[in-house]
Amino acid sequence: MNPAVEVRNLSYRYPQDGESALDSVSFCVAEDECVAVLGPNGAGKSTLLLHLNGLLPEHFSPEPTVWIAGEPIGSKNLAQVRQKVGLLFQDPDDQLISATVFEDVAFGPRQLGIEGGILKSLVSYCLGQVGLAGFEERQPHRLSHGEKRRVCLAGVLACKPSVLVLDEPTSDLDPRGRREFKTLLQSLPGAKIVATHDLELAVDLCSRVVILDDGKLVADGPTVTLLSNEALMLAHGLEKPHILLHRHPHGPVD
Amino acid sequence: MHLPDGFLDTKTALLSSGVAAAGVGLALRRVSTSLEPRQMPMLGLGAAFVFAAQMLNFPIAGGTSGHLLGGVLTAILLGPSAAILVMTCVLIVQCLMFADGGLTALGANVLNMAVVNVCGGYAIFKILKSLIRMDHHRGTVFAAAFAGWFGTVLSAVVCAGELALSNTVPWSIAFPAMGYMHMLIGVGEGLATGLIILGVLRARPELVARHQEAAPSVRFAAIAYGLVVCVGLALFVAPFACPWPDGLESMAQHLGLPNHASAAPLADYRFPFFGSITVATAVAGAIGTLIAFVAAYALAFVLVPVLGTSKKDASARH
Amino acid sequence: MHPPGIERRAPSLSSRTSPRLKLLAVLVIISFTALLPRRPDKLYLIPAAVLLASWAACRMPLRFAIGRLLVAEVFIIGIALLSLFRPAATPIFLSALLKSNLCVLAMLLLIWTTPFQEILQQLRAWRLPSVMLTTLALMYRYLPVLGEEARRMSRARASRSFSARRRLSWQNLAMVISQLFIRSVDRAERIYLAMCARGWK
Numbered sequence: 001m002n003p004a005v006e007v008r009n010l011s012y013r014y015p016q017d018g019e020s021a022l023d024s025v026s027f028c029v030a031e032d033e034c035v036a037v038l039g040p041n042g043a044g045k046s047t048l049l050l051h052l053n054g055l056l057p058e059h060f061s062p063e064p065t066v067w068i069a070g071e072p073i074g075s076k077n078l079a080q081v082r083q084k085v086g087l088l089f090q091d092p093d094d095q096l097i098s099a100t101v102f103e104d105v106a107f108g109p110r111q112l113g114i115e116g117g118i119l120k121s122l123v124s125y126c127l128g129q130v131g132l133a134g135f136e137e138r139q140p141h142r143l144s145h146g147e148k149r150r151v152c153l154a155g156v157l158a159c160k161p162s163v164l165v166l167d168e169p170t171s172d173l174d175p176r177g178r179r180e181f182k183t184l185l186q187s188l189p190g191a192k193i194v195a196t197h198d199l200e201l202a203v204d205l206c207s208r209v210v211i212l213d214d215g216k217l218v219a220d221g222p223t224v225t226l227l228s229n230e231a232l233m234l235a236h237g238l239e240k241p242h243i244l245l246h247r248h249p250h251g252p253v254d
Numbered sequence: 255m256h257l258p259d260g261f262l263d264t265k266t267a268l269l270s271s272g273v274a275a276a277g278v279g280l281a282l283r284r285v286s287t288s289l290e291p292r293q294m295p296m297l298g299l300g301a302a303f304v305f306a307a308q309m310l311n312f313p314i315a316g317g318t319s320g321h322l323l324g325g326v327l328t329a330i331l332l333g334p335s336a337a338i339l340v341m342t343c344v345l346i347v348q349c350l351m352f353a354d355g356g357l358t359a360l361g362a363n364v365l366n367m368a369v370v371n372v373c374g375g376y377a378i379f380k381i382l383k384s385l386i387r388m389d390h391h392r393g394t395v396f397a398a399a400f401a402g403w404f405g406t407v408l409s410a411v412v413c414a415g416e417l418a419l420s421n422t423v424p425w426s427i428a429f430p431a432m433g434y435m436h437m438l439i440g441v442g443e444g445l446a447t448g449l450i451i452l453g454v455l456r457a458r459p460e461l462v463a464r465h466q467e468a469a470p471s472v473r474f475a476a477i478a479y480g481l482v483v484c485v486g487l488a489l490f491v492a493p494f495a496c497p498w499p500d501g502l503e504s505m506a507q508h509l510g511l512p513n514h515a516s517a518a519p520l521a522d523y524r525f526p527f528f529g530s531i532t533v534a535t536a537v538a539g540a541i542g543t544l545i546a547f548v549a550a551y552a553l554a555f556v557l558v559p560v561l562g563t564s565k566k567d568a569s570a571r572h
Numbered sequence: 573m574h575p576p577g578i579e580r581r582a583p584s585l586s587s588r589t590s591p592r593l594k595l596l597a598v599l600v601i602i603s604f605t606a607l608l609p610r611r612p613d614k615l616y617l618i619p620a621a622v623l624l625a626s627w628a629a630c631r632m633p634l635r636f637a638i639g640r641l642l643v644a645e646v647f648i649i650g651i652a653l654l655s656l657f658r659p660a661a662t663p664i665f666l667s668a669l670l671k672s673n674l675c676v677l678a679m680l681l682l683i684w685t686t687p688f689q690e691i692l693q694q695l696r697a698w699r700l701p702s703v704m705l706t707t708l709a710l711m712y713r714y715l716p717v718l719g720e721e722a723r724r725m726s727r728a729r730a731s732r733s734f735s736a737r738r739r740l741s742w743q744n745l746a747m748v749i750s751q752l753f754i755r756s757v758d759r760a761e762r763i764y765l766a767m768c769a770r771g772w773k
Contacts, residue, residue, distance in 0.1 A: 099713055292764050
């Protein structure tokens with residue numbers, strides 16, 4: 001069984017200054033697995049995520065470094081990769097480009113050739129999935145931050161991806177928004193990769209965690225085990241989340 | 255300087271729209287062929303940027319405030335073709351969303367503020383940058399400041415010509431009124447343009463030199479845009495800029511044309527030493543241009559310290 | 573930044589009329605008015621009557637109309653005054669004033685009854701070049717975002733400015749605008765990536 005996402009020896013240098021952003025990163029994500037990518041600012045999390053969708057590198061080398069469902073990402077299969085891997089960007093304003101919610105959710109499917117009545121019902125379905133039924137004619141700049149995020153998610157879901165990659169999905173959300181978004185993510189099937197600073201989200205949502213620091217993968221293991229390791233957390237600019245402070249990694253699940 | 259409806263007659267509206275369409279069409283062609291897909295969103299964001307920048311109040315004496323026009327600024331930051339498109343879109347939105355500028359006058363407004371302003375200002379910017387060697391960013395700031403002033407004045411002159419050709423305002427009034435007023439307004443525009451370019455140079459200098467295109471196509475574009483601007487000047491300024499109104503009158507009599515152009519009372523007014531008001535204005539214009547030139551030069555010296563390398567703002571990438 | 577009352581627009585005949593009809597009507601009225609003779613004439617009553625009737629039909633608020641008219645008036649009167657410097661100027665002056673104000677009124681009615689989105693769709697149907705349509709659409713979408721950024725940055729600057737000197741003010745404004753441009757460039761880059769991520773070519 002091929003893993004949903006496989007990364008092998010991924011290295012990347014910024015073209016402007018040649019600085020190393022990623023250094024031989026390797027990990028796998030199985031189907032239906034949820035993996036959190038943690039690390040301090042500047043560790044390279046966002047850069048890594050851009051590689052999963054084929055947006056980086058600018059020019060593909062003959063040796064592939066990322067496989068999606070067993071297929072390596074190369075310049076020939078970018079369209080399929082981008083349909084299979086749905087990427088949610090950190091700032092919803094960067095992703096919400098159209099004038100109405102309907103137009104924006106329809107953007108992806110339209111690129112795939114879906115039109116007419118099928119498109120309309122697809123958009124309605126996806127908006128319903130994210131809890132925004134009836135929002136079709138709303139204008140993006142009048143939505144709250146959380147609503148904009150959910151519209152972006154609907155737009156990504158509309159392309160029917162098999163892997164969801166999310167960049168800081170709960171940043172800038174108020175506690176209720178966070179809770180609602182977390183519940184929403186839990187309800188979505190398929191493999192998920194979540195880059196986040198929200199350690200509580202990682203504990204609640206993800207069974208596995210990889211830690212990036214300075215472009216290198218420094219840890220890869222079960223969430224509770226790694227996050228309970230206070231020394232490891234502090235060494236890489238993180239901390240043991242409160243939710244685990246009184247929980248033994250091998251104790252009963254609350 | 256947004257012309258409302260009702261001041262231009264049909265022929266002027268059509269002529270100016272035609273020349274504007276030529277300029278915008280040229281810009282569209284160049285953008286479609288030479289702009290990478292990666293840079294397409296920047297057109298829309300650039301237009302939003304210009305609009306947002308135009309809304310900020312620059313305080314002037316006594317509680318009044320002025321606003322940036324931004325044509326030359328955009329040309330320096332995005333390249334002239336993109337700037338023409340951006341400014342045209344800004345003007346369209348201002349007309350259709352805010353009733354700023356007339357619908358029948360849209361062509362003239364596009365010609366003045368999107369084509370002539372951008373092309374004229376950018377041409378001066380490039381010429382100054384290549385002719386005058388100043389170290390580091392001073393040259394760019396100086397050229398940007400003067401180009402901003404120049405573009406404003408040039409577009410005002412063409413606007414005056416449009417009003418005169420429509421017989422709404424006689425040239426002898428329009429030219430000095432619009433000319434002098436915009437020589438003053440242009441100071442603000444030039445100053446703001448210089449300061450903003452300096453700000454961008456200090457933080458991300460590579461953004462100001464970005465749009466260097468391949469040499470042969472640049473030459474073609476320069477000639478084409480130059481032609482458009484010249485046609486605009488020829489249609490709207492040249493007929494009036496002749497410093498010998500008597501000569502024009504006698505030629506008109508020869509050809510049997512009715513005597514419109516000299517019907518204004520002040521056309522015959524003789525200034526001491528200079529002669530007609532047109533000549534006086536032209537001389538004043540030359541003096542004003544010189545003053546603006548020197549001022550822009552001084553500004554660059556004052557603003558950009560001798561230290562040379564600019565301090566980059568430490569901005570986190572994440 | 574957005575014309576007030578887009579959401580407050582009550583469903584009425586005007587919003588059910590097609591945008592194409594409204595745009596064409598406005599174009600016809602404005603062109604007709606601009607072509608009227610250069611002296612106050614009975615013909616002026618035609619567009620005046622049509623516009624006033626439309627105003628009554630679409631119930632445009634007086635405050636909105638007066639507010640926008642006043643802003644336009646500055647330019648109108650300014651240029652009209654210049655036309656006084658000629659013989660037989662008064663009829664030209666008056667006609668210019670009348671024409672301009674009627675045309676502004678026509679535009680205001682269009683703005684009040686037609687959201688910019690619909691105007692954009694109509695321009696697309698009339699085959700405006702796609703580069704311009706995309707630019708207009710993105711501009712409309714990101715204007716409030718950039719406007720908000722500019723406001724935030726101005727406030728942040730103002731909170732650290734203790735001098736009322738004009739020179740400092742201009743430098744601060746220039747800093748804000750240059751930062752706004754840089755952020756726009758970065759945002760445009762991210763928008764491009766986000767569009768590609770959803771399959772745009």
